[in-house]
Amino acid sequence: MMKRNVKYIFVTGGVSSSLGKGIISASLAKLLQGRGFSVTIQKLDPYINIDPGTLNPYEHGECYVTDDGAETDLDLGHYERFSNSPTSQANNVTTGRIYQNVISKERKGEYLGTTVQVVPHITDEIKRSVKILGKTDNYDFVITEIGGTVGDIESFPFIETVRQMKWELGNDCAVIHLTLVPFLRAAGELKTKPTQHSVKTMLEQGVQPDIIVCRTEHHLNEGIKRKIAQFCNVSPTSVIESIDAETIYDVPLLMREEKLDIEVLKVTNTAIPDNFDLSNWERFVHVLKNPKGEVKIGLIGKYVELKDAYKSINEALVHGGTENEYKVNTISIQSDHINASNVAEKLSGLDGILVAPGFGGRGIEGKIDAIKFARENNIPFLGICLGMQCAAIEFSRNVLGLTDAHTTEINNKTTHPVINLMEEQKNVTNLGGSMRLGLYDCHIDKDSKTYKEYNKQDIQERHRHRYEFNNEYREKFVENGMQLAGINKDKDLVEIIELKDHPWFIGVQFHPEYKSTVKVPHPLFTGFVRAAIEHMNS
Numbered sequence: 217m218m219k220r221n222v223k224y225i226f227v228t229g230g231v232s233s234s235l236g237k238g239i240i241s242a243s244l245a246k247l248l249q250g251r252g253f254s255v256t257i258q259k260l261d262p263y264i265n266i267d268p269g270t271l272n273p274y275e276h277g278e279c280y281v282t283d284d285g286a287e288t289d290l291d292l293g294h295y296e297r298f299s300n301s302p303t304s305q306a307n308n309v310t311t312g313r314i315y316q317n318v319i320s321k322e323r324k325g326e327y328l329g330t331t332v333q334v335v336p337h338i339t340d341e342i343k344r345s346v347k348i349l350g351k352t353d354n355y356d357f358v359i360t361e362i363g364g365t366v367g368d369i370e371s372f373p374f375i376e377t378v379r380q381m382k383w384e385l386g387n388d389c390a391v392i393h394l395t396l397v398p399f400l401r402a403a404g405e406l407k408t409k410p411t412q413h414s415v416k417t418m419l420e421q422g423v424q425p426d427i428i429v430c431r432t433e434h435h436l437n438e439g440i441k442r443k444i445a446q447f448c449n450v451s452p453t454s455v456i457e458s459i460d461a462e463t464i465y466d467v468p469l470l471m472r473e474e475k476l477d478i479e480v481l482k483v484t485n486t487a488i489p490d491n492f493d494l495s496n497w498e499r500f501v502h503v504l505k506n507p508k509g510e511v512k513i514g515l516i517g518k519y520v521e522l523k524d525a526y527k528s529i530n531e532a533l534v535h536g537g538t539e540n541e542y543k544v545n546t547i548s549i550q551s552d553h554i555n556a557s558n559v560a561e562k563l564s565g566l567d568g569i570l571v572a573p574g575f576g577g578r579g580i581e582g583k584i585d586a587i588k589f590a591r592e593n594n595i596p597f598l599g600i601c602l603g604m605q606c607a608a609i610e611f612s613r614n615v616l617g618l619t620d621a622h623t624t625e626i627n628n629k630t631t632h633p634v635i636n637l638m639e640e641q642k643n644v645t646n647l648g649g650s651m652r653l654g655l656y657d658c659h660i661d662k663d664s665k666t667y668k669e670y671n672k673q674d675i676q677e678r679h680r681h682r683y684e685f686n687n688e689y690r691e692k693f694v695e696n697g698m699q700l701a702g703i704n705k706d707k708d709l710v711e712i713i714e715l716k717d718h719p720w721f722i723g724v725q726f727h728p729e730y731k732s733t734v735k736v737p738h739p740l741f742t743g744f745v746r747a748a749i750e751h752m753n754s
């Protein structure tokens with residue numbers, strides 16, 4: 217077989233952060249896939265943490281987990297949701313990991329006595345991390361998003377690597393620079409100067425962008441595009457407008473209209489294939505925008521005020537809603553504002569209750585009160601990770617009568633540790649990368665509601681936790697109507713619990729939200745939303 221001629225596309229950002237490099241990268245991947253190319257997307261993060269696993273959601277939003285158990289940036293979630301192809305540890309590399317690799321090689325003597333420097337040793341290691349994806353021979357395009365904004369001290373070695381790769385690879389490498397074109401209301405004008413300056417900053421570092429994507433609140437006219445083209449040394453067709461969209465799922469379609477994919481194919485000297493199929497995506501967006509109705513789901517967590525803390529859950533609910541042709545109206549409720557006396561009022565009018573994952577004690581009693589309310593009032597309930605653990609605690613306290621039941625994460629003196637540390641976790645002292653992470657098998661009981669959703673018995677789901685259901689309580693749970701519907705046979709661990717005597721009450725130790733994509737919405741989210749619609753109509 218002939219080896220693929222891999223094209224490397226870098227996506228950099230200028231002027232401001234939060235312009236949506238991740239969505240632009242994912243949208244480009246979607247368009248190239250629509251033309252029949254195979255694509256992977258990678259994120260290089262210029263911070264020193266080895267991975268975002270130890271960052272709290274205030275710092276960095278959700279931590280996304282891949283099949284191979286990498287704790288990664290939330291942009292990888294967008295990549296998977298858009299492209300429907302799994303990412304891995306190789307798809308997210310930080311400055312910390314680059315230095316860790318270089319320093320460990322230095323300690324092994326691999327640099328043969330030379331002075332180890334940012335150029336070439338750090339830049340070589342960055343290059344290796346990018347090319348490793350191309351070497352798999354699985355992809356026609358490797359899209360590499362560089363976190364941060366050009367001009368940041370931290371991103372220098374990354375931009376220098378881009379300069380070297382462009383020089384080495386010629387037309388097999390292209391740079392897309394995403395900038396902001398602000399609208400000054402007082403002047404009634406769109407302003408191109410910040411874009412000019414940001415391209416100049418790149419030029420000072422030796423990189424000429426090939427395509428400039430302009431984030432804007434107003435349409436760019438031909439005059440503005442020509443001006444940007446002229447001052448930034450690109451052809452006018454390479455100035456792409458990226459106007460604010462109603463939903464992120466519109467962006468691939470907007471980028472298709474702007475011909476972003478065609479520009480990429482042109483600058484990389486790639487023949488433009490005739491066929492282009494994006495019909496599944498178009499159908500999804502059509503249903504998303506024309507729902508039959510709306511259903512209200514409460515998302516209970518301790519970080520709900522942060523937009524990005526439960527990104528994958530929010531998106532999985534959108535996918536599940538669209539699969540049912542309904543709009544999900546997600547109502548975020550702060551768990552530490554809930555207590556036994558206000559729970560009915562706080563959760564009134566909800567057709568489904570989702571209790572989120574989490575760490576630590578804040579808000580846990582509110583989560584438990586919310587679960588009791590869902591259980592007693594037959595409201596569809598989905599508990600994820602800590603949410604499932606709280607469901608086990610609630611059941612122990614209020615059905616089994618074990619009044620001080622708890623997880624030892626929060627109370628290690630409880631007489632009923634229904635959620636407990638796994639033996640192999642007891643001696644772990646490092647916080648980073650030391651949880652039960654990534655894909656594990658789960659065997660589902662055929663006679664269960666969960667089975668009806670998955671329609672198969674053997675599944676694999678992604679995990680991120682230290683604590684587990686305590687097997688000493690299995691019998692009591694089953695005798696009293698809590699079915700242990702999914703088990704990991706290798707380690708004999710309870711992965712799924714569900715109430716027998718309830719329309720839809722499921723708790724899962726894993727994170728189904730990480731595997732939900734536009735193409736394949738997750739069956740548990742689809743089922744949960746369907747149950748909520750049924751509840752609403754009953």
Ligand code: GLN
Binds near residue numbers: 572574600682684
């Ligand atoms: N804190 C719990 C544990 O470590 C749950 C983690 C989670 O919800 N992701 O087991």
